[in-house]
Amino acid sequence: MENFNVVEQFGIDVFNEETMRQRLPKNVFKTLKKTIAEGKELDSSIADIVANAMKDWAIEKGATHYTHWFQPMTGITAEKHDSFISPTNEGTVIMEFSGKELIKGEPDASSFPSGGIRATFEARGYTAWDPTSYAFVKGGSLYIPTAFYSYSGEALDKKTPLLRSMDVVSDAALRILKLFGNTTAKRVVATVGAEQEYFLIDKKNYDKRKDLIFTGRTLFGAPAPKGQELDDHYFGVIKDRVADYMKDLDERLWKLGITSKTKHNEVAPAQHENAPIFAPANLATDQNQLTMELMKKVALEHGLVCLLHEKPFAGINGSGKHDNWSLSTDDGQNLLDPGNSPMENAQFLTFLAAIIKAVDEYSDLLRMSVASPGNDHRLGANEAPPAIISIFLGEELQGVVDALVEGKEYTSNGKQMFNVGVSSLPDFPKDSTDRNRTSPFAFTGNKFEFRMVGSNLNIAGPNTILNTIVANSLTEFADELEGAENFNEALHDLLVKTISEHKRVIFNGNGYGDEWPVEAEKRGLPNLKSTVDAVACITSPKNIALFKKFGVYSEVELHSRQEILFENYSKVINIEALTAADMAKTEILPAVMKFAKDVCDIAASKKAIGLEPTVETEMAKKVNDLTAALSEKAYALSDAVVKAQEVEGEEAKARCYHDEVFSTMQSLRAVADELETIVGEEYWPYPTYDELLFNV
Numbered sequence: 294m295e296n297f298n299v300v301e302q303f304g305i306d307v308f309n310e311e312t313m314r315q316r317l318p319k320n321v322f323k324t325l326k327k328t329i330a331e332g333k334e335l336d337s338s339i340a341d342i343v344a345n346a347m348k349d350w351a352i353e354k355g356a357t358h359y360t361h362w363f364q365p366m367t368g369i370t371a372e373k374h375d376s377f378i379s380p381t382n383e384g385t386v387i388m389e390f391s392g393k394e395l396i397k398g399e400p401d402a403s404s405f406p407s408g409g410i411r412a413t414f415e416a417r418g419y420t421a422w423d424p425t426s427y428a429f430v431k432g433g434s435l436y437i438p439t440a441f442y443s444y445s446g447e448a449l450d451k452k453t454p455l456l457r458s459m460d461v462v463s464d465a466a467l468r469i470l471k472l473f474g475n476t477t478a479k480r481v482v483a484t485v486g487a488e489q490e491y492f493l494i495d496k497k498n499y500d501k502r503k504d505l506i507f508t509g510r511t512l513f514g515a516p517a518p519k520g521q522e523l524d525d526h527y528f529g530v531i532k533d534r535v536a537d538y539m540k541d542l543d544e545r546l547w548k549l550g551i552t553s554k555t556k557h558n559e560v561a562p563a564q565h566e567n568a569p570i571f572a573p574a575n576l577a578t579d580q581n582q583l584t585m586e587l588m589k590k591v592a593l594e595h596g597l598v599c600l601l602h603e604k605p606f607a608g609i610n611g612s613g614k615h616d617n618w619s620l621s622t623d624d625g626q627n628l629l630d631p632g633n634s635p636m637e638n639a640q641f642l643t644f645l646a647a648i649i650k651a652v653d654e655y656s657d658l659l660r661m662s663v664a665s666p667g668n669d670h671r672l673g674a675n676e677a678p679p680a681i682i683s684i685f686l687g688e689e690l691q692g693v694v695d696a697l698v699e700g701k702e703y704t705s706n707g708k709q710m711f712n713v714g715v716s717s718l719p720d721f722p723k724d725s726t727d728r729n730r731t732s733p734f735a736f737t738g739n740k741f742e743f744r745m746v747g748s749n750l751n752i753a754g755p756n757t758i759l760n761t762i763v764a765n766s767l768t769e770f771a772d773e774l775e776g777a778e779n780f781n782e783a784l785h786d787l788l789v790k791t792i793s794e795h796k797r798v799i800f801n802g803n804g805y806g807d808e809w810p811v812e813a814e815k816r817g818l819p820n821l822k823s824t825v826d827a828v829a830c831i832t833s834p835k836n837i838a839l840f841k842k843f844g845v846y847s848e849v850e851l852h853s854r855q856e857i858l859f860e861n862y863s864k865v866i867n868i869e870a871l872t873a874a875d876m877a878k879t880e881i882l883p884a885v886m887k888f889a890k891d892v893c894d895i896a897a898s899k900k901a902i903g904l905e906p907t908v909e910t911e912m913a914k915k916v917n918d919l920t921a922a923l924s925e926k927a928y929a930l931s932d933a934v935v936k937a938q939e940v941e942g943e944e945a946k947a948r949c950y951h952d953e954v955f956s957t958m959q960s961l962r963a964v965a966d967e968l969e970t971i972v973g974e975e976y977w978p979y980p981t982y983d984e985l986l987f988n989v
């Protein structure tokens with residue numbers, strides 16, 4: 294294989310800062326850079342120049358088209374390609390791309406989920422360039438990352454609210470920083486690193502399973518004799534075929550300027566992970582969307598299929614996406630890094646307290662932000678954090694927080710101590726790196742790791758919530774502290790009060806233990822088990838007020854998003870149920886009947902020569918009973934679907950899909966999976982878990 298020069302190739306397909314510097318006039322470059330750094334809108338006077346430079350660059354890279362690239366509520370990305378051609382009077386064409394075309398697009402919005410917004414407003418949608426995320430060339434087109442919104446300004450995508458929330462948390466954090474004497478920071482950036490888990494299976498096996506094709510997960514399947522119990526896959530030697538895939542993927546990601554950093558085998562057989570180096574939240578979102586797209590595409594080129602579903606296989610781990618989140622100043626100070634000076638440590642504690650308060654007050658929204666039918670299989674199962682939101686601080690930080698509340702000094706043997714400056718705040722040691730893999734929201738030394746996010750989710754949603762709820766705490770803090778006569782005293786009192794009020798959300802124990810849900814209930818922490826429960830909270834008065842206050846979502850947008858989520862839930866379960874019923878009726882039943890017939894034939898032959906067909910009779914009886922149950926449940930599932938389809942109102946419909954359709958589907962599965970363990974392998978109509986999980 295020829296050598297891939299990473300340094301030369303990295304970002305080669307991206308119109309990044311380096312390319313801009315080379316291709317733009319100095320003053321234009323400076324203005325654009327300032328725009329990007331401050332998260333402002335681009336001056337239209339320079340848009341033409343930027344667009345032209347982008348076009349020339351893209352054409353050199355083989356592009357003939359450009360597309361505004363956006364992230365509608367479908368969860369995947371959308372693109373519509375226009376060529377650069379522009380006719381001349383002589384019947385020829387020239388290649389053109391104007392500033393106007395760069396800045397704004399007008400795709401028809403009518404076929405994207407809008408959750409009722411379309412009913413009240415115009416169908417036209419607009420896309421607006423987000424200059425803070427770089428344009429790139431892929432497959433012969435120049436891709437321009439954009440936000441997507443309606444004629445009347447409502448967000449129709451996941452990106453717009455994220456960008457709004459990044460502004461909001463920046464403004465709020467800057468107010469706090471100013472109180473601590475930082476007057477140079479112009480912007481605070483929410484930073485995100487998303488660790489992406491996925492499964493790889495053989496395409497030939499995938500093609501034989503309707504459930505994988507239509508739903509992305511197996512709706513049937515008895516466990517393989519071996520699962521993940523030996524812990525022999527996690528960090529294990531990567532097989533050649535998978536290693537080749539990962540290498541190819543890395544190279545593709547690097548060319549697109551994605552800082553793919555870590556790759557390894559995950560806990561479940563056939564499960565792997567890829568993690569980039571963190572980036573500003575909007576860029577991290579775009580890059581994660583691209584990563585997921587390329588994971589699937591590159592897999593096909595290797596005769597593999599990449600499954601990004603949160604729970605492709607029952608009984609073994611599903612896939613998540615740890616969302617590492619922090620705040621950083623534009624001059625590079627990580628605000629969740631306990632500092633080296635007294636003032637920095639007090640500042641760190643202030644941000645920490647703000648986050649604790651935010652997560653406690655809006656845990657319902659955080660839970661909602663990761664709700665999806667696929668993720669329902671993970672949350673609360675023994676592999677991902679439970680559906681209860683709590684914060685892990687670790688022993689050291691917990692000690693600091695306790696000492697603060699109790700007004701005591703905090704000491705720790707052998708660890709370096711820092712003075713946190715405000716005389717009455719406790720000292721605290723650096724490097725509290727203990728780990729807890731069972732917490733949904735864990736402090737990991739200099740960032741928080743939100744572990745509830747599902748592998749398939751667009752991370753814009755959870756990060757929008759994180760940014761907004763933290764902005765809310767910080768704003769309340771700033772309101773109180775800005776007017777204080779004695780800053781140190783006021784800060785101390787505020788921190789003690791905040792942590793005392795919200796410490797119930799801190800839990801350093803085993804989040805998978807049976808005791809925790811009981812304890813959490815005593816503490817009054819919500820436990821929203823399913824998507825349907827979680828989505829209901831979006832439009833509670835408290836949450837509407839929050840989003841309105843910061844302009845992250847209007848009330849109309851919230852109602853629309855809620856409707857889309859309910860609707861999506863129903864649609865997904867509907868597809869799953871139709872697929873399951875179809876497979877049961879047209880694949881499993883005939884296979885089982887054929888097997889039963891052969892068993893009966895053998896029994897008859899035995900009888901004919903005077904042998905007693907004991908085993909055959911028993912087996913035939915058992916299969917006969919299960920076949921009857923299978924048939925009955927398959928038809929019950931079809932009936933449940935018809936009933937759910939007729940329910941009025943998106944919430945009630947989603948609830949019916951959850952309570953009736955989903956549970957019927959589960960009981961159908963149980964029968965089919967039992968049959969799978971009895972019926973001969975050659976009869977079974979599609980590849981089993983053994984073949985799917987151990988055959989790459």
Ligand code: ADP
Nearest residue numbers: 484485486487568569570571617618619627740
């Ligand atoms: P693990 O959780 O597996 O131990 P790491 O500690 O290497 O992994 O980090 C996981 C992810 O967290 C990486 O994507 C990394 O870039 C990201 N990360 C590190 N620092 C920050 C930060 N300040 N803000 C956001 N993400 C960060």
Ligand code: MG
Nearest residue numbers: 488615617742
């Ligand atoms: Mg992690």
